[in-house]
Amino acid sequence: xxxxxxxxxxxxxxxxxxxxxxxxxxxxxxxxxxxxxxxxxxxxxxxxxxxxxxxxxxxxxxxxxxxxxxxxxxxxxxxxxxxxxxxxxxxxxxxxxxxxxxxxxxxxxxxxxxxxxxxxxxxxxxxxxxxxxxxxxxxxxxxxxxxxxxxxxxxxxxxxxxxxxxxxxxxxxxxxxxxxxxxxxxxxxxxxxxxxxxxxxxxxxxxxxxxxxxxxxxxxxxxxxxxxxxxxxxxxxxxxxxxxxxxxxxxxxxxxxxxxxxxxxxxxxxxxxxxxxxxxxxxxxxxxxxxxxxxxxxxxxxxxxxxxxxxxxxxxxxxxxxxxxxxxxxxxxxxxxxxxxxxxxxxxxxxxxxxxxxxxxxxxxxxxxxxxxxxxxxxxxxxxxxxxxxxxxxxxxxxxxxxxxxxxxxxxxxxxxxxxxxxxxxxxxxxxxxxxxxxxxxxxxxxxxxxxxxxxxxxx
Numbered sequence: 001x002x003x004x005x006x007x008x009x010x011x012x013x014x015x016x017x018x019x020x021x022x023x024x025x026x027x028x029x030x031x032x033x034x035x036x037x038x039x040x041x042x043x044x045x046x047x048x049x050x051x052x053x054x055x056x057x058x059x060x061x062x063x064x065x066x067x068x069x070x071x072x073x074x075x076x077x078x079x080x081x082x083x084x085x086x087x088x089x090x091x092x093x094x095x096x097x098x099x100x101x102x103x104x105x106x107x108x109x110x111x112x113x114x115x116x117x118x119x120x121x122x123x124x125x126x127x128x129x130x131x132x133x134x135x136x137x138x139x140x141x142x143x144x145x146x147x148x149x150x151x152x153x154x155x156x157x158x159x160x161x162x163x164x165x166x167x168x169x170x171x172x173x174x175x176x177x178x179x180x181x182x183x184x185x186x187x188x189x190x191x192x193x194x195x196x197x198x199x200x201x202x203x204x205x206x207x208x209x210x211x212x213x214x215x216x217x218x219x220x221x222x223x224x225x226x227x228x229x230x231x232x233x234x235x236x237x238x239x240x241x242x243x244x245x246x247x248x249x250x251x252x253x254x255x256x257x258x259x260x261x262x263x264x265x266x267x268x269x270x271x272x273x274x275x276x277x278x279x280x281x282x283x284x285x286x287x288x289x290x291x292x293x294x295x296x297x298x299x300x301x302x303x304x305x306x307x308x309x310x311x312x313x314x315x316x317x318x319x320x321x322x323x324x325x326x327x328x329x330x331x332x333x334x335x336x337x338x339x340x341x342x343x344x345x346x347x348x349x350x351x352x353x354x355x356x357x358x359x360x361x362x363x364x365x366x367x368x369x370x371x372x373x374x375x376x377x378x379x380x381x382x383x384x385x386x387x388x389x390x391x392x393x394x395x396x397x398x399x400x401x402x403x404x405x406x407x408x409x410x411x412x413x414x415x416x417x418x419x420x421x422x423x424x425x426x427x428x429x430x431x432x433x434x435x436x437x438x439x440x441x442x443x444x445x446x447x448x449x450x451x452x453x454x455x456x457x458x459x460x
Contacts, residue, residue: 009223010034010035010223010226010227011032011033011034011035011054012032012033012034012220012221012222012226013033013034013035013036013037013051013220013221013226013229014028014030014031014033014035014036014037014054014220015036015037015039015216015217015218015219015220016028016036016037016038016039017039017041018038018039018040018041018067018068018071019041020040020041020042020047020068020071020072020075021041021042021043024068025064025068027060027061027063027064030054033054034053034054035051035052035053035054036051036052036053036054037049037050037051037052037217037220037229038050038051038052038064038067038068038071039216040068040071040072040074040075042075042078042079044193045334045335045337046214046216046241046334046335046337047071047074047075047078047241048070048071048074048075048078048241049239050067050070050071052064052067074241078241078242081242081265081266081267082266085266085267088204090200091199091200091203091204093126093127094126095203096125096126096127096196096199096200096203097127097178097179097180097199097202097203098127098128098177098178098179098180099125099127099128099129099178099179099180099181099182099195099198099199099289100128100129100130100131100172100176100177100178100180100181100182101120101128101129101130101131101181101182101183101184101195102131102133102169102172102173102176102181102182102183103116103130103131103132103133103172103183103184103185103186104133104135104160104165104167104168104169104171104172105132105133105134105135105168105185105186106135106136106308107134107136107143107144107145107186109186109187110144110148112186112187112341113148113186114148115189116184116186116187116188116189116190117130117132117148117149117152117155119189119190119191119192120152120154120155120190121152121153122192123190123192123194123195124192124193124195124196125195125196125199127178128154128178128195129154129155129156129176129177129178130152130154130155130156131156131157131158131172131175131176132145132149132155132156132157132158133157133158133159133160133168133169133171133172134157134158134159134160135160135161135163135164135165135167135168135171135308136161137161137162137163138161145157158171158172158175159171162303162442162445162446163308163309163445164303164306164307164308164309164442165285165301165306165307165308165315166300166301166302166303166304166305166306166309166315167303167308168308169183169300169301169306169315170300170301170303173292173295173300173301176292178292179291179292180198180199180202180289180290180291180292181289181290181291181292181295182195182198182288182289183285183287183288183289183316184286184287184338185285185286185340187340187341188218188286188287188338188339188340188341189218189338189339189341190337190338190339191337191338191339193335193336193337194213194287194336194337194338195336197213197333197335197336197337198211198213198289198333198336201243201331201333201336202289202291205245205329205331207329208245208291208329208330208331209290209291209294209323209328209329209330210288210289210290210291210294210320210323210328210329210330210331211288211289211290211330211331211332211333211336212282212283212284212287212288212289212320212330212331212332212333212336213283213287213288213332213333213334213335213336213337213338214239214241214287214333214334214335214336214337214338215284215286215287215337215338215339215340216337216338216339216340217229217339217340217341217342218339218340218341218342219341219342220342221344222344222345223346224342224343224344224345224346224348224349225342225343225344227346227349227416227417227420228342228343228349229342230416231416231420240332240334241334242265242266242334243265243266243331243332243333243334243335244263244264244265244266244271244282244331244332245263245264245265245266245329245330245331245332246261246262246263246264246279246282246324246329246330246331246332247261247262247264247324247328247329247330248260248261248262248276248324248325248327249261249262249273255373255376256376256377256380258276258324258325258326258327258377259275259276259376259377259380259381260273260274260275260276260381261273261274261275261276261279261324263282275381276321276324276325276377276381277317277321277364277378277381279317279320279321279324279330280317282330282332283316283320283330283332284316285315285316286338286340287336287338288316288320290319290323294323294328295319297326297328298319298322298323298326299322300319301315301318301319302315302318302319302366302370303442304366304435304438304439304441304442305318305359305362305363305366305435305438306359307355309438309441309442310434310435310437310438310441311358311359311362311363311366311431311434311435311437311438312355312358312359312362312434313355313356313358313359313360313362313363314359314360314362314363314366315363317360317363318363318366318367321363321367322367325367325371325374346417349420350419350420350423353420353423353424354423354424354426354427355427356424357423357424357425357426357427357428357431358427358428358430358431358434359431360428360431361428361429361430361431361432362431362432362434362435362438363431363435364378364431364432365431365432365435365436366435369435
C-alpha cells in the first residue's frame with residue numbers, strides 16, 4: 001500500500017530581500033529554486049517574511065506583487081507599534097557602550113569563519129573588538145587560523161585548550177575589554193548594523209542585562225536547511241519583528257520569583273507570561289549579548305554544558321535563565337540581525353536535534369544543582385511545561401501533514417520528516433546523566449587548574 005504521507009524533499013528555496021522604502025521591487029529570476037522566502041525591510045530593518053511558490057521561469061509578477069503587498073501591511077503594523085512608543089533620537093557614538101564580540105571556534109569550517117571575519121570588517125560601531133577563541137585541544141600541522149585573522153583590524157585571538165564552547169566563551173569573557181559582551185558562532189554572517197542595534201538597545205535601557213536579536217537563514221539550499229527553518233519557525237521560536245522586554249513576574253511568591261517571566265512590548269504592555277525555562281523562544285547563542293557585570297553576577301557559562309561536552313548544548317539558555325532568575329531583564333531587538341547557516345545534511349540535522357533535546361534536560365539539571373530552588377520552580381511549572389511541550393510536538397506532527405496557510409503558496413511542500421520530532425525527543429531523558437558525566441569529565445580535565453565543574457565564573 002502506498003504511503004500517502006511520505007515526506008517529499010523540497011526544492012531549494014531562494015532567500016530574497018525586498019527594500020520597501022525604494023522603488024517598486026521587481027520579481028527576480030527563479031533559477032534553480034522551487035520556492036522563495038521574501039524578507040521585507042524598512043530603513044534596513046526586517047519587518048516581515050512571506051513564503052512564495054516559484055512559477056516556471058520566475059517568481060511571477062502577480063505572486064510577487066501580492067507578497068510585497070503583504071509585506072507592506074506587516075510594515076504598517078510594525079510602524080504603528082513603534083509610533084505607540086515615544087520617538088527616540090539616535091544615540092551619539094560617545095554614548096554607546098564599548099562592545100567585545102566573542103566567537104569560540106574549533107576552526108572546523110574555514111570558509112564560514114572567513115565569511116564571518118569579512119562581515120566583522122564591515123560592522124559599523126565606534127568602540128568594538130572581536131575575540132576569536134581558539135578552542136581546539138591541539139593544533140593541526142597546517143593551521144589556517146593565523147592567515148584567516150592576519151591583517152584584520154580589531155580582531156585578536158585567545159587560546160582555550162580545554163574543550164567545550166562554554167570554556168571558550170568564558171575565556172573570551174575573561175579577556176574582554178567591553179562593557180557589553182556579544183556572542184555569535186562561526187557559521188553566522190553578521191549585518192553591518194548588528195552591533196549598533198544591540199549597543200543602542202543597551203544605551204536606551206540601562207536596566208537591561210542581556211539582549212538577543214533576529215536570526216535569519218543565510219541560505220535554504222538543501223532539504224535539511226528548509227526543514228530546520230520550518231521546524232523551528234525562526235531558529236529559536238516564532239519569529240517576531242517587534243522589540244520585546246522579558247523580566248521576572250513580580251506577582252509571584254518570593255520562593256517562586258523568577259520561575260515565570262512577563263513579556264512586554266516597547267510600550268510596556270504585557271503581552272503574555274511564560275515559564276522562564278522557555279526563554280529560548282526569545283533568543284539563541286548565535287545572537288546574544290550581556291553586560292559584562294551581569295555575566296560576572298551569574299558566574300559566566302556552565303563549563304559542563306554546551307557543544308564539545310557530553311551535555312552537547314543548553315549553555316546559552318542556562319545563562320539567559322540565570323540572568324532572569326536573579327532579577328535581571330532581557331531585551332529582544334529585531335533590528336540586530338545575523339544570518340545563520342543551517343546544517344546542510346539530514347544526518348547533521350538529526351544529530352543537532354538529538355543534541356538539542358539532550359542539552360535541554362542537561363540544562364535543567366545544571367540549574368537545579370547550581371540552585372536547588374529551581375526544584376520548586378520546576379514543580380510549579382512542570383505541568384504547564386509538559387502540556388506545552390506535548391502540544392508543540394503534536395502540532396509539529398500535524399503541521400507536517402497540512403498544506404501551507406494563506407501566506408504561502410499551496411504547492412510549497414517543505415513538510416519535514418517525522419524523524420525530526422522523534423529525534424529531538426528521543427535523547428531528552430539522557431540529559432541528566434550526560435550532565436553529570438560532563439561535570440566529572442570537566443573535573444578530571446581541570447584537576448591541575450584548581451577549577452570546579454559547573455559555573456566557573458568568567459575567568460575560567
